[in-house]
Amino acid sequence: xxxxxxLALAWLCSIPALIWLWRYATxxxxxxxxxxxxxxxxxxxxxxxxxxLLVNWLFWLQLACLLLAALAxxxxxxxxxxxxxxxxxxxxxxxxxxxxxxxxxxGRAKQELLTRIARKEPHERMVLVAxxxxxxxxxxxxxxxxxxxxxxxxxSPSDVGGNLALAGRIGRAVVGREPDxxxxxxxxxxxxxxxxxxxxxxxxxxxxxxxIVGADLSDPLCVPATASETxxxxxxxxxxxxxxxxxxxxxxxxxxxxxxxxxxxxxxxxTLTLLPQQRETIPVSLPGGIEGPVTIRVETxxxxxxxxxxxxxxxxxxxxxxxxxxxxxxxxxxxRPEVSQVIGxxxxxxxxxxxxxxxxxxxxxxxxxxxxxxxxxxxxDQAELAASWPSTSMMIAQHSSGSxxxxxxxxxxxxxxxxxxxxxxxESVVTALxxxxxxxxxxxxxxxGEPVLWAVSEDRKVPLxxxxxRQGTRRVTFLLDPxxxxxxxxxxxxxxxxxxxxxxxxxxTVTGEPLTFGFVEPGRVRIERPDGAVEWRDHPGGIFRxxxxxxxGRYRVEGPPRAIERTVNFVHxxxxxxxxxxxxxxxDPSAEPTTDAEASARYPMVHWLLRLMLIILVVEWWLxxxxxRHET
Amino acid sequence: MPAITPxxxxxxxxxxxxxxxxxxxxxxxxxxxxxxxxxxxSSVEFADYAQYxxxxxxxxxxxxxxxxxxxxxxxxxxxxxxxxxxVVIDATASMGLPTREKFARATHLGLxxxxxxxxxxxxxxxxxMRPGGxxxxxxxxxxxxxxxxxRFTQDVVPGGQVTMGEWARRAVAxxxxxxxxxxxxxxxxxxxxxxxxxxxxxxxxxxxIRVIQVLSPEELQPAHLFRGGVLxxxxxxxxxxxxxxxxxxxxxxxxxxxxxxRFCKRNGILFVQHRLDEPLExxxxxxxxxxxxxx
Numbered sequence: 058x059x060x061x062x063x064l065a066l067a068w069l070c071s072i073p074a075l076i077w078l079w080r081y082a083t084x085x086x087x088x089x090x091x092x093x094x095x096x097x098x099x100x101x102x103x104x105x106x107x108x109x110l111l112v113n114w115l116f117w118l119q120l121a122c123l124l125l126a127a128l129a130x131x132x133x134x135x136x137x138x139x140x141x142x143x144x145x146x147x148x149x150x151x152x153x154x155x156x157x158x159x160x161x162x163x164g165r166a167k168q169e170l171l172t173r174i175a176r177k178e179p180h181e182r183m184v185l186v187a188x189x190x191x192x193x194x195x196x197x198x199x200x201x202x203x204x205x206x207x208x209x210x211x212x213s214p215s216d217v218g219g220n221l222a223l224a225g226r227i228g229r230a231v232v233g234r235e236p237d238x239x240x241x242x243x244x245x246x247x248x249x250x251x252x253x254x255x256x257x258x259x260x261x262x263x264x265x266x267x268x269i270v271g272a273d274l275s276d277p278l279c280v281p282a283t284a285s286e287t288x289x290x291x292x293x294x295x296x297x298x299x300x301x302x303x304x305x306x307x308x309x310x311x312x313x314x315x316x317x318x319x320x321x322x323x324x325x326x327x328t329l330t331l332l333p334q335q336r337e338t339i340p341v342s343l344p345g346g347i348e349g350p351v352t353i354r355v356e357t358x359x360x361x362x363x364x365x366x367x368x369x370x371x372x373x374x375x376x377x378x379x380x381x382x383x384x385x386x387x388x389x390x391x392x393r394p395e396v397s398q399v400i401g402x403x404x405x406x407x408x409x410x411x412x413x414x415x416x417x418x419x420x421x422x423x424x425x426x427x428x429x430x431x432x433x434x435x436x437x438d439q440a441e442l443a444a445s446w447p448s449t450s451m452m453i454a455q456h457s458s459g460s461x462x463x464x465x466x467x468x469x470x471x472x473x474x475x476x477x478x479x480x481x482x483x484e485s486v487v488t489a490l491x492x493x494x495x496x497x498x499x500x501x502x503x504x505x506g507e508p509v510l511w512a513v514s515e516d517r518k519v520p521l522x523x524x525x526x527r528q529g530t531r532r533v534t535f536l537l538d539p540x541x542x543x544x545x546x547x548x549x550x551x552x553x554x555x556x557x558x559x560x561x562x563x564x565x566t567v568t569g570e571p572l573t574f575g576f577v578e579p580g581r582v583r584i585e586r587p588d589g590a591v592e593w594r595d596h597p598g599g600i601f602r603x604x605x606x607x608x609x610g611r612y613r614v615e616g617p618p619r620a621i622e623r624t625v626n627f628v629h630x631x632x633x634x635x636x637x638x639x640x641x642x643x644x645d646p647s648a649e650p651t652t653d654a655e656a657s658a659r660y661p662m663v664h665w666l667l668r669l670m671l672i673i674l675v676v677e678w679w680l681x682x683x684x685x686r687h688e689t
Numbered sequence: 690m691p692a693i694t695p696x697x698x699x700x701x702x703x704x705x706x707x708x709x710x711x712x713x714x715x716x717x718x719x720x721x722x723x724x725x726x727x728x729x730x731s732s733v734e735f736a737d738y739a740q741y742x743x744x745x746x747x748x749x750x751x752x753x754x755x756x757x758x759x760x761x762x763x764x765x766x767x768x769x770x771x772x773x774x775x776v777v778i779d780a781t782a783s784m785g786l787p788t789r790e791k792f793a794r795a796t797h798l799g800l801x802x803x804x805x806x807x808x809x810x811x812x813x814x815x816x817x818m819r820p821g822g823x824x825x826x827x828x829x830x831x832x833x834x835x836x837x838x839x840r841f842t843q844d845v846v847p848g849g850q851v852t853m854g855e856w857a858r859r860a861v862a863x864x865x866x867x868x869x870x871x872x873x874x875x876x877x878x879x880x881x882x883x884x885x886x887x888x889x890x891x892x893x894x895x896x897x898i899r900v901i902q903v904l905s906p907e908e909l910q911p912a913h914l915f916r917g918g919v920l921x922x923x924x925x926x927x928x929x930x931x932x933x934x935x936x937x938x939x940x941x942x943x944x945x946x947x948x949x950x951r952f953c954k955r956n957g958i959l960f961v962q963h964r965l966d967e968p969l970e971x972x973x974x975x976x977x978x979x980x981x982x983x984x
Contacts, residue, residue: 084930086918091783091908092878093922095945099933 065131071123075116083111115684118677122670129666136660140180142198144228144236145170148243149212150189150219151568152632155244155264155361162260163214166242169258173240174205184236186228187212188243189219190569190607193231215607216364217569218632221245221642241642248640261638264361265307267331268633269353269368271338273300273561299341299370300561301353305331306634313357317341320349334636347372350624364609365633369624370565385560386433387412396438396453399543403552434559449531449559456538468547469511469518506534510551522555531559567628568606574614574621577601582616587625693796693842696804701835704801704973705808709870710984711772711897734767773814773828773869774806775896777860778845780819782923783878785847787907787914792847794965795874795903800839801973802872805983807832815841816864818856818875820849823863850924853879854886861890870897877902881948888958898958899982902946905965911938 093100147170153163177183182198185208194208221241229235238254244261251257305311310333316326322344331337343351353368360366387410391397397414404412435450437443443452506525511518523534533555537548566572579598585591587610594603596616603612609627613620631638741750741761749763776799784792799815806813807829815838816825826841853875860866871891877884877900891898907914912935921928946962953960961980963972977983 083918087921087928088918089786089921089923090911090914091786091876091923093920093925093927093929094878094880095942096911096929096933096938097880098944099937099941100929 062131065127068127068130079116118673122673125666125670129663133662135662140182141237142182142232143238143240145183145185146188146224146241148219149187149214150632151216151364153214153244155635157264157361162244165260170209184228184231186224188221188224189215189217191224191227193227216609216627217607218629245638245640248642252644264635265359266361266633266635267305267311267313267357268365269355270304270630271302272368272370300338301341302338303355304336306636308333311357313355315339316354318352361635364627368626384409384411388415388433388435390415390437395540399539451533453535565626567626571602571604572606572612572623574601578617580617585613693793701804704805707805707983708809709806710981736767737765738762739765772811774811776803776815776872778817779875780817780845780847781851782848783876786923787905791905796842799874803838804835807835817845820851823860825864853883857887857890861894867894873900876904877949885952900960902962
């Protein structure tokens with residue numbers, strides 16, 4: 058309770074007003090009495106000012122109402138012994154929608170939660186937290202069964218991935234202390250190490266699912282940078298621009314049909330069969346000059362999750378390689394002139410690349426008339442610069458001048474990574490190259506990502522290329538020394554195909570990522586969501602960002618000067634994998650045991666005060682009407 | 690305003706044990722009536738023995754007593770008179786306040802006294818002190834006339850203002866009041882001078898006066914009645930903003946009543962106060978008997 062609540066203090070000023078009104082009404086009231094004769098002697102004396110307030114029951118009731126209102130405005134709470142508080146985390150991630158002809162895991166979890174609410178003790182309080190996106194559904198612990206049931210009934214799964222541990226931390230913050238019990242309703246398997254106070258109800262089951270797990274735009278950089286230098290692009294698809302990666306998350310073969318709906322052109326379809334757990338990158342040949350959204354759909358016989366079967370990619374958008382004729386901006390930054398010289402010579406061979414050197418000692422030298430935009434691809438051998446670069450980058454590991462040359466044979470490619478679709482032409486190469494300075498990748502300064510290309514050298518597996526992708530930003534660590542054998546065809550192939558993967562960076566937004574709608578003038582902005590809901594936002598002007606992208610589909614923003622549409626896709630291999638899951642729950646090491654002082658519960662009294670005030674008003678009305686009847 | 694409720698017959702039957710008490714035979718009381726008084730007279734009701742003296746009627750000598758005591762005694766008998774009982778009920782506006790029960794109680798009290806009078810075979814008349822022409826019933830001597838008196842009270846509503854002395858002057862002349870008893874039922878909230886004047890006029894007519902002051906408890910403790918504001922006199926319409934201490938108000942009422950009581954005692958008038966919170970039956974059977982109004 059805030060005793061110094063400004064509203065409560067202001068409301069207390071109404072009490073003198075009530076007293077004044079009563080005194081005024083009293084002084085104006087005429088009372089017929091039998092006779093003034095007995096008071097003749099008193100009447101001769103001058104009347105003195107009244108010092109006593111003459112009131113009746115109505116005054117005291119009105120005063121009680123005013124005091125109750127002031128008390129209610131102070132928001133008092135009753136501190137008592139704590140009732141049991143349960144933190145309920147319900148998994149609303151996309152995988153909870155998975156089902157094959159039966160109720161989904163979310164439906165069963167919801168029913169279980171409703172049953173728990175119906176069976177709970179009257180004073181037991183609950184805090185509900187949804188895990189995807191992490192949202193506390195209750196602002197404070199609630200014991201009202203009706204409110205809890207209403208919240209659960211309105212809940213629906215989203216199209217984003219979830220994190221139970223994060224939801225647990227948010228829930229603890231809402232409770233304000235360590236809850237007495239934690240109930241987790243999820244489709245994830247139970248965690249290996251869970252506290253006894255944590256009850257995990259898992260509704261998940263292994264269900265077959267085929268999902269689109271990635272898509273790249275693969276424009277040819279330059280004709281010579283291909284496998285056989287014959288002018289034939291990789292995979293034998295001369296007009297392939299889109300690489301769609303699908304994966305079979307089941308223990309059985311899955312025949313699938315992948316179709317691409319192209320605007321103003323005939324649909325493109327592919328049919329293939331995926332082995333259990335197989336990931337396959339399918340090149341989709343698109344006619345040249347295509348602009349607009351391309352809708353890719355995957356159809357299989359047995360599929361548990363529908364949201365990951367469709368992808369919409371917008372072609373010919375602004376960007377570095379949105380069209381075949383656009384140039385790719387590249388920034389080269391190296392302390393060693395020989396590295397800049399070799400890389401520059403390679404880059405000069407590709408007319409679509411507009412590169413320039415960025416050096417601290419020498420000013421940038423544009424070679425193709427292009428400035429260095431923020432989303433340029435950085436090629437550098439400086440680990441710090443690569444780590445701080447905001448967009449896609451390639452880091453070339455530094456080698457000492459005296460490194461021995463090794464013969465590398467049998468290049469090995471990690472087939473589970475999307476970059477493999479670019480590296481496939483290098484399956485068997487025998488060459489002598491300078492190996493990485495250390496066989497252990499972890500010891501290499503600036504190296505990050507997982508190895509996607511190895512070579513065998515003297516019976517040991519040597520990583521050559523590391524790749525990582527985080528929030529749409531790709532990074533390649535090139536462990537080979539380009540200055541050692543600058544004319545090596547395999548080396549240039551690896552370089553350019555890695556560059557293609559970097560240039561083919563994702564061209565779509567996935568759920569959970571913010572949407573940027575460009576410049577919008579100040580005013581009210583209307584947002585139409587894919588689920589039919591409409592939101593209004595006050596926008597101060599400038600770039601408009603919308604972050605609540607928890608549904609796949611089209612988001613339409615209407616604000617001056619125009620209406621803009623953006624599409625959000627669902628690409629989440631972890632959520633799509635309904636076969637093998639791992640729990641995202643982890644015990645919070647910072648959680649402290651509840652002390653007795655913290656165990657005291659705070660029960661808001663505002664509702665009770667308002668009810669009491671209403672009762673007093675009714676009694677007052679009854680007394681007033683009764684008095685009026687008697688007077689008539 | 691509701692009508693005066695009729696008195697319960699069972700209650701009336703209990704009143705038949707009571708009789709009006711007359712302290713002295715005033716001029717105007719007619720001898721030969723049926724009301725025995727403690728005066729040696731010629732009725733058949735035995736009163737006492739007395740020593741025979743020459744000149745006494747020898748027919749009144751008790752010869753049996755002479756045979757036993759060998760002394761002469763004469764038997765004495767009570768005198769019987771017939772009283773004229775005038776019951777005056779105050780019907781001014783003040784009798785309707787602070788509650789309507791005040792006038793109803795005064796009317797019931799007057800009817801009870803009238804019934805006791807009729808039961809004692811006196812001639813009884815009801816009259817109301819109110820503005821306008823004098824209103825009074827005719828003299829009733831038989832108990833059957835009580836219904837007529839009761840019906841007459843149904844139409845009387847308190848209201849208006851009348852000066853007590855002026856009304857007494859007109860009533861004495863017009864109603865030919867002389868001798869007998871006057872039962873004055875009023876709240877006595879009138880200027881003392883007017884009260885004294887009225888009493889004097891009645892005393893001049895040799896009437897035996899009993900004043901019964903009917904008051905509500907709130908009138909005796911005005912602080913509970915006057916909850917602030919402008920006070921309006923129900924009779925004169927005079928207004929006044931009363932801003933005094935509750936004790937002062939109660940003291941003023943007490944002094945007013947004491948002034949009237951002192952005057953009555955000095956002039957041999959019975960002054961009895963009746964509070965509305967006292968039951969009517971208790972007041973009749975105990976209070977009035979103890980104060981000598983009834984016996």
